[in-house]
Amino acid sequence: MASPSNDSSAVFLVTVAANVAPLIGVFHLGWSAQTFAVVYAIEVVIAVPFAGLKALFARRPPNYNELERSRGDGPFKSDERDGIPVGPSDLNRRRGSVTVVDPLPPIYPRNVPFVLQAFGAAVGLVGLFLFVLGRFVDVPATLVDPSVAVSVVFLVISHVGVVEREYFRKRRHETSTPRDMVASATTEAGVAVVVLMFAIVGGPTGALVAFVAVKVFVEWRGYRGGAAFDPDGGVGTLPPMAAPDVSPTAEVRPDRRAVHAAALWRGATSAVSGGPVYLFAWVGLTAGSTGAVAATVVCFVLLPAGIGGLKAVEYALTHGTLAYQRRDDAVVAYDDLTGAVQWATPVEDLRDVELCEGEFVDRACDTRTFSLMTSAGEYELSVAHLREYDRAVKAFELPVKTTAFGPLDRRVAGAAAAVGACGVAAVAGLAYSAPTIAAIAAGFGGPFGVVALRSAWQWAIPVA
Structure with a gap:
């Protein structure tokens, strides 16, 4: 050294x-x-x-x-x-x-x-x-x-x-x-x-x-010179990308409304999951000269909005800027934002394609998301939030069994939605009369509610 x-x-x-x-x-x-x-x-x-x-x-x-x-x-x-x-x-x-x-x-x-x-x-x-x-x-x-x-x-x-x-x-x-x-x-x-x-x-x-x-x-x-992290130790590589350099014969893009809705949903669940941290901040502010209302706005509105907004941007960048193309005998994902091919796989290498049944936004927006596994691929690929899903299946020759969602158990979904709405209303009502109890309920009840609603949703969707 x-x-x-x-x-x-x-x-x-x-x-x-x-x-x-x-x-x-x-x-x-x-x-x-x-x-x-x-x-x-x-x-x-x-x-x-x-x-x-x-x-x-x-x-x-x-x-x-x-x-x-x-x-x-x-x-x-x-x-x-x-x-x-x-x-x-x-x-x-x-x-x-x-x-x-x-x-x-x-x-x-x-x-x-x-x-x-x-x-x-x-x-x-x-x-x-x-x-x-x-x-x-x-x-x-x-x-x-x-x-x-x-x-x-x-x-x-x-x-x-x-x-x-x-x-x-x-x-x-x-x-x-x-x-x-x-x-x-x-x-x-x-x-x-x-x-x-x-x-x-x-x-x-x-x-x-x-x-x-x-x-x-x-x-x-x-x-x-004792850096905690070696700059060379955390470096990765992406495998070479080979895609046919020809004009696409077919192109399907994610539905913008579905992508935005999914991004907002991911942002909301991510924001709510940080409830205990917001509660700690609320306790610290109210212990000083900050009033309960101002502390509530800062800790349970502004902080979650920042975290949720960043998560929504991340999801929108993940799926919203891609275009799925058919080039010769290959399926290609092209990113309009960076102007680069993200992945490409020959049609004949697609060995396992599944419809993602558990996507809430796809059911609400009548779009489809498919997961793709290739015979030689190491990672799972996806084509997400397609409104023209029948055209995509035909153009990309996706070996998917069905593009129709199975029947949803509406009783479970409705009961979960009703319980969640009642919980939110209860916390909002307590915020005026008992702000401390409302803050505790929001801090610990929010993450628990996300887990419970997610479990209920998994219970409501059909078993493959």
């Missing part, structure tokens, strides 16, 4: 001094420990979504062997061989890039799931820090303090400057992977949460000591 240069040593010493100075001020000059604790917490939180934004531009693909497709999200099955996940989600494998603004490098759609991961982690950090710090710090009142507000603005500006200087100007985005960008920031934040839990007995001063200790440790690792 190369020895640190004199320049890096000077930068490290200045950084250590800047982080130790608040401790000296608190212990010897009477500075406010709670103010610095809140500022450090904000710094940790801000770093995570900035890591997500940096991940958008990471040129090197993630390590696909370390990714797996979610088992419970949508009709698609997990990519497994003998029970071991072997493949990532469709969007993680997206080829190509998009240039949004000329001075900036291109954005890679395959990195969007990592952005969602980063923003989800940031929301979780907000909930945890508010819950912990709210026990001995009036966080809302501290946030409106002019010195804290100026510090937050300075933190944002400094992060923008560091990204421009260290990430773009030095072209580190060309050698970075999205997973490493997000993992480095979330690991630092996770260490800060753990240390803070043990230091909570010391009140605001203990919290400040915890944040300073973590910050100095991270800076020390960077100074010693």
Whole structure:
């Protein structure tokens, strides 16, 4: 390992001094420990979504062997061989890039799931820090303090400057992977949460000591060159793509309305699933000077809307920009957004094609989603939300048994919908008379409701 240069040593010493100075001020000059604790917490939180934004531009693909497709999200099955996940989600494998603004490098759609991961982690950090710090710090009142507000603005500006200087100007985005960008920031934040839990007995001063200790440790690792993640260790590759270079003889596109509806549905379920985090944030805000109504709007409206919106964008990018084509004797998925072929398979290699019975939006919009397995393929492919599904089956020669949905048990579906509507109405009614009970019910009842409704839906759909 190369020895640190004199320049890096000077930068490290200045950084250590800047982080130790608040401790000296608190212990010897009477500075406010709670103010610095809140500022450090904000710094940790801000770093995570900035890591997500940096991940958008990471040129090197993630390590696909370390990714797996979610088992419970949508009709698609997990990519497994003998029970071991072997493949990532469709969007993680997206080829190509998009240039949004000329001075900036291109954005890679395959990195969007990592952005969602980063923003989800940031929301979780907000909930945890508010819950912990709210026990001995009036966080809302501290946030409106002019010195804290100026510090937050300075933190944002400094992060923008560091990204421009260290990430773009030095072209580190060309050698970075999205997973490493997000993992480095979330690991630092996770260490800060753990240390803070043990230091909570010391009140605001203990919290400040915890944040300073973590910050100095991270800076020390960077100074010693001991990066938590090896940039070369997380790099994956996509197999070569060979598609007939001819004009398509047939083309079928996903129904836009069905894609948007499915995206909103995925976003809503993802947002509701974070209920406990929103509850922690609500407790932290109401423990200070924030009223119950304002805290409810922030924690149970704005935070879920952010997470749900990102999940909806991810799903729309996964399916909404594709065109399924027949080129010679091959089925090809072409992405209009990136202008690249995503996958191609000869018709004769299609050995197992199934209609996805459990897609709620397809039933509501009269569209169809098919899962495809090839004789030589390692991963499951899909053609999603087709309104012209009969034409697609004929043009692509899909060996599917039927394109008709089986009968749905409307009694189970209706009962589940009624119970869910009653639960939402009950929480809304409690919000006016008993906001604390309503917050607890929304925080823990939301995720439970998603699981219960999903189970009821699986029970209602016909057995293959």
